[in-house]
Amino acid sequence: MSEKKQILLVDDEPGIRTTLSISLMDMGYEVETAESGERALEMFDAENPPIVLTDIKMPGIDGIELLRKIKGLNPDAEVIMISGHGDMELAIESLKNEATDFITKPIRDDVLEIAPTRANDRIAMRRRLREYTENLEEMVREKSEKLVAAERLLALDQAVEGLSSAIWGLAGEIDGDLKYFNELPCFVSLHSRDLKVLAVNELYRDRLGNRVGADSWTAYVGAANQPGRCPVGRTFETGQGQRSEETIRRSDDGGDVKTPVIVHTAPIRDTDDRVALVIEIAADVTQFNRLQEELRTIRRKYRLLFDEVPCYISVQDRHLKVTETNRRFKEDFGGGQGEFCYNIYKGRTDPCVDCPVMDTFSDGKSHSKEAVVRSRDGEQINVLIWTAPLRNAADEVTHVMEMSTNITQLHKLRDQLSDLGLLIGSISHGIKGMLTGLDGGVYLLNRGFAKDDREMIEEGWDTVKLVIERIRAMILDILYYAKERDLKWERVDVLSFVSDVAETFAPKIGEADIRFQTDFDDSLGEFEIDPGVVRSALISILENAMEACVEDNEKESHAIRFSVHPDDGDIVFTIADDGVGMDKETLDSLFTLFFSMKGQKGTGLGLFVSKKIINQHGGAIHVSSEPGEGTTFTIRMPKKLPESVKGS
Amino acid sequence: MAKKILVVDDDPVIVKYLVSVFEDNGYETCTADTGTEAYEVLEREKPDLITLDLEMPEEWGTRFYRKFTKHDEYKDLPVIVISGLSGRHQALKNVVAALAKPFDPDKVVALVRKTIGDP
16 A cells, blocks of 8 residues: 555643654654544544544543544544553443554553554455455346346347237227238337337337437427326336327438327336336328328229229129129119129029129139119119129138129110111112102203103103102101100190191192091090100101002092090090001011101101100000001000100 | 113102103113012013112012023123112122112113114
């Protein structure tokens, strides 16, 4: 020890202080002296010498009292007592008060040397003991740390468990759709009891910075930015996993971006069941909300698509039981859920032959088929059916989706198109014939003028007039056919209507030898028709009757009977002639487009259009005929126009 | 005796027209408005040439044509088809010509003259 050993010498007798001081300094001690107990205490307090040598008998504070006080100030101080007498009681009292040694006067130099040396030994020993104690504590700490590390390893299992439970907690927020979890940006961190960040995951480091060692709560903005209020703090406090919505401060994007997060925490307990660590998982809600919104949008779009596609969609199970339908299906076929496909579509009690859904169940492929189904209103609908398998996770076909496209309109359109093609062919042919006829009339006229032949001029003119009339009729028919026109219906008095028809028709008979008889009931009342078109339909049929009479050369004279009478809410028109009549084949094709009995004189549109007009009014036309005997047309029309026709 | 032409067409206006054209050029004519009648007229009148419409009620011109060309006596009888049908060229083989309606009367006469000569 390089420092000089200090000794405080206390004695009321100056002679003793001097002699002892000299002896002690000779021994190598640095000596301070005090003449009284009071002075000694002051000096001890200032200098804190390791060894104090004091006389017992002193005025004021005596040696024993000083010993007690010094020991009170520093228990490690070595105090050696000096006594004038071999007073055993004082010696015992001194030792009781932890005096180091007891020396009697007169003091022998050898004894004086031994006592401080022993005191010094005690001091050294005490220091070693302290060092040793301190080393022991160090060792214990090292050992403890190793233990803690082992404990942490053990805790890792718990950590994983805690992590997965926290993840499940998060996953639960997303409608159970785990597939989106992979996309979720999660900030994962581990926290210690003293609310320090121990570890963070990569994303955390990227977005929030490497906050290892930082205070747990400082990642947050707002109320959670406090030790006791942050999720980790609350977890330590309650020992329970926490879930809360917080705002964190991000350090990426070069700035102070605040991001809303959903935070889940899970406590990790040590062997004593105390919360040792807390794992914290924060999911970026903006991303999460975006994903959820996206998912919702997609679902909505699919539902919209499902409902709005111009198809009937149903999902059916293996028993052809309908499990789901779209809006259009519900509209036209009713709810349907739980019912059988074949029952809803066809009103059958067992599956249809060639069921495409069953085909799909058996081979897992799509099938298509055309079929006619019946809506709940009884309307026949042509559908193009297309099926697709719906598979479960094990790739088994559990359901089949059936999409049926309503192609009724397409069918109608197709019919109309083929009619149109026929029409154009027929019209062009008819027009060519008429133009040739017109050429003929003009040729006769020219020749008549050239020869100044009046008869020939008239013949030519008649021909021109005839052909022009034919062209006019044809064009009107075409116009009616080509244009799908709505009925301009009105309430009409039946008697005055049919009288008007008869008056219009009668002059057409002209010079032909045909009697025209009318028989109109006088209680006909009114009916709802488009008078313009019904008039032309009736006249067309009357003209047909006239033609049949003109053609017939067997009989000397002919008659056409036009009778009208009411029948159970309907008006029945009967037009009967005794002309040539028709065979069965002619009768069958009578109302088909472009069928004409009149050769070049007819367009083949007249009766077709008449029937169309009658049908459009919700009426029906019936023909009976016998070759050589005559023909009877019976037209039945409702007094009240069907609502569906009025609306359109 | 002038050369005779049989006009077969179901439209009396056109029959009258063709007859006038041919007669004005010095030819004799006979007419029929159906295929059936045409055959009767053919046998009775023995024409030198036939103008034939294809589309007629009851019996089409095509059928009449096949019927009379089977007979050796008539198989070389020249036929001019006068029809509005767009397929008139393909309808019959070995006809002199197939004219469209409406036709040019001068062209018809020129064709007749080329086929059977002056009346």
